[in-house]
Amino acid sequence: xxxxxxxxxxxxxxxxxxxxxxxxxxxxxxxxxxxxxxxxxxxxxxxxxxxxxxxxxxxxxxxxxxxxxxxxxxxxxxxxxxxxxxxxxxxxxxxxxxxxxxxxxxxxxxxxxxxxxxxxxxxxxxxxxxxxxxxxxxxxxxxxxxxxxxxxxxxxxxxxxxxxxxxxxxxxxxxxxxxxxxxxxxxxxxxxxxxxxxxxxxxxxxxxxxxxxxxxxxxxxxxxxxxxxxxxxxxxxxxxxxxxxxxxxxxxxxxxxxxxxxxxxxxxxxxxxxxxxxx
Amino acid sequence: xxxxxxxxxxxxxxxxxxxxxxxxxxxxxxxxxxxxxxxxxxxxxxxxxxxxxxxxxxxxxxxxxxxxxxxxxxxxxxxxxxxxxxxxxxxxxxxxxxxxxxxxxxxxxxxxxxxxxxxxxxxxxxxxxxxxxxxxxxxxxxxxxxxxxxxxxxxxxxxxxxxxxxxxxxxxxxxxxxxxxxxxxxxxxxxxxxxxxxxxxxxxxxxxxxxxxxxxxxxxxxxxxxxxxxxxxxxxxxxxxxxxxxxxxxxxxxxxxxxxxxxxxxxxxxxxxxxxxxxxxx
Numbered sequence: 001x002x003x004x005x006x007x008x009x010x011x012x013x014x015x016x017x018x019x020x021x022x023x024x025x026x027x028x029x030x031x032x033x034x035x036x037x038x039x040x041x042x043x044x045x046x047x048x049x050x051x052x053x054x055x056x057x058x059x060x061x062x063x064x065x066x067x068x069x070x071x072x073x074x075x076x077x078x079x080x081x082x083x084x085x086x087x088x089x090x091x092x093x094x095x096x097x098x099x100x101x102x103x104x105x106x107x108x109x110x111x112x113x114x115x116x117x118x119x120x121x122x123x124x125x126x127x128x129x130x131x132x133x134x135x136x137x138x139x140x141x142x143x144x145x146x147x148x149x150x151x152x153x154x155x156x157x158x159x160x161x162x163x164x165x166x167x168x169x170x171x172x173x174x175x176x177x178x179x180x181x182x183x184x185x186x187x188x189x190x191x192x193x194x195x196x197x198x199x200x201x202x203x204x205x206x207x208x209x210x211x212x213x214x215x216x217x218x219x220x221x222x223x224x225x226x227x228x229x230x231x232x233x234x235x236x237x238x239x240x241x242x243x244x245x246x247x248x249x250x251x252x253x254x255x256x257x258x259x260x261x262x263x264x265x266x267x268x269x270x271x272x273x274x275x276x277x278x279x
Numbered sequence: 280x281x282x283x284x285x286x287x288x289x290x291x292x293x294x295x296x297x298x299x300x301x302x303x304x305x306x307x308x309x310x311x312x313x314x315x316x317x318x319x320x321x322x323x324x325x326x327x328x329x330x331x332x333x334x335x336x337x338x339x340x341x342x343x344x345x346x347x348x349x350x351x352x353x354x355x356x357x358x359x360x361x362x363x364x365x366x367x368x369x370x371x372x373x374x375x376x377x378x379x380x381x382x383x384x385x386x387x388x389x390x391x392x393x394x395x396x397x398x399x400x401x402x403x404x405x406x407x408x409x410x411x412x413x414x415x416x417x418x419x420x421x422x423x424x425x426x427x428x429x430x431x432x433x434x435x436x437x438x439x440x441x442x443x444x445x446x447x448x449x450x451x452x453x454x455x456x457x458x459x460x461x462x463x464x465x466x467x468x469x470x471x472x473x474x475x476x477x478x479x480x481x482x483x484x485x486x487x488x489x490x491x492x493x494x495x496x497x498x499x500x501x502x503x504x505x506x507x508x509x510x511x512x513x514x515x516x517x518x519x520x521x522x523x524x525x526x527x528x529x530x531x532x533x534x535x536x537x538x539x540x541x542x543x544x545x546x547x548x549x550x551x552x553x554x555x556x557x558x559x560x561x
Binding site for chain 1: 354358359365385393402459
């Protein structure tokens with residue numbers, strides 16, 4: 001926003017009353033779904049959407065996001081924003097999982113996780129290629145003295161005046177794990193909604209054959225999944241206020257707030273998505 | 280505890296732009312209902328004008344929110360706007376003629392809850408957070424509604440999901456050739472999401488001026504409307520799509536010229552340099 005680089009001081013504090021209100025909103029939505037539509041497909045779909053949303057929100061915390069400082073080699077991570085990276089990993093996973101939709105929820109979710117993880121693995125590898133061979137900077141973390149996985153020391157490779165640079169091994173692993181979570185979450189949301197729409201849309205649209213509505217069911221489930229995905233990814237981005245190095249970053253400890261937030265937001269988005277056929 | 284980095288000095292206050300944008304885009308979406316009343320499709324272009332009004336309002340709301348330095352970049356605000364807006368819009372299409380009003384109310388409810396989550400649960404503590412995210416969700420819903428009305432000539436679930444296919448001279452109903460079944464909704468989503476975040480992202484800085492940013496917002500809106508008019512060709516009659524295209528092209532040309540004028544006004548100097556000077560003797 002300005003040259004002085006002022007960051008919002010959201011801090012790591014937890015606002016307990018607000019967290020409780022958030023959980024209450026989520027429970028009210030779950031209870032409302034149960035009493036309106038019973039314990040059938042719609043209720044299971046809402047649970048699937050909430051679990052998927054939590055997976056997305058949690059997964060974003062693993063992804064090493066560097067933002068503009070990383071583009072200048074002054075901070076570790078991938079040089080773009082959380083929303084872009086999260087959306088990229090989740091949508092790649094969603095598209096991967098959608099191919100396997102006929103094989104059941106478990107296979108599709110795992111396929112989605114692999115799709116998201118693969119996208120992050122390729123992204124992280126080429127980011128490091130460009131950092132090392134293009135910009136000529138080594139990978140060094142600024143937040144820890146030793147890499148928690150390999151045990152390599154970091155400080156002697158870190159340039160003065162920077163917060164570290166490049167993509168250390170732990171950040172790479174974090175990126176892949178984040179992609180796995182994001183892809184699995186996005187696919188779970190998609191699969192949960194797809195089952196409800198395939199079941200309920202023929203009655204809503206007055207179609208004679210249930211196979212006719214498959215294009216509409218796929219698009220509706222896909223659009224709602226993208227919407228819920230972006231909401232959760234941006235909420236997680238707000239939680240980490242922009243940049244994070246990976247699972248070893250102190251900001252990672254803020255994830256409980258994000259889980260409550262994602263669950264609340266997914267619940268309210270999920271019930272609206274389900275009501276389009278169930279109401 | 281957040282630090283307000285930039286102040287809004289002068290210009291039209293956000294509440295005025297909000298009222299004008301909300302009324303203008305709602306009225307424009309409802310004007311597409313003239314299609315049903317007159318039995319033609321020539322009024323579809325009002326849907327595009329609704330998106331322009333909503334996007335101009337949205338660029339000012341993004342300025343309002345992002346001047347607090349949310350730390351995640353301006354595009355994320357556009358993404359959350361359309362992510363929450365599209366959910367409200369798709370559900371609201373079930374309600375027939377009341378769809379735009381239902382979309383606004385439902386988007387406001389979703390926006391308030393998402394605003395509460397980001398302001399209190401995630402503890403952002405930004406004074407305008409709840410109001411801004413509510414506005415953004417409404418803008419996202421109205422923009423998607425506008426694109427739907429422009430591309431199909433209507434905004435009900437039935438007409439968004441059912442198109443017609445000509446097979447051996449017969450016109451058959453088809454779910455695949457439609458706004459939803461054909462996946463045009465995904466393209467409309469990105470057209471809006473990019474158009475809403477670009478104006479402030481491009482104009483921010485010490486010499487930010489409101490009229491220049493809003494003019495760029497209108498320009499981005501018309502640019503997206505050109506693409507939407509091309510995408511409406513398979514769904515509505517050729518003449519109606521051409522009307523939309525001509526309106527979009529005219530609007531884009533006017534706003535682009537005005538924007539270049541305002542950019543020259545705000546620039547320190549304008550030297551009209553040539554990229555490669557011609558050298559004698561070649």
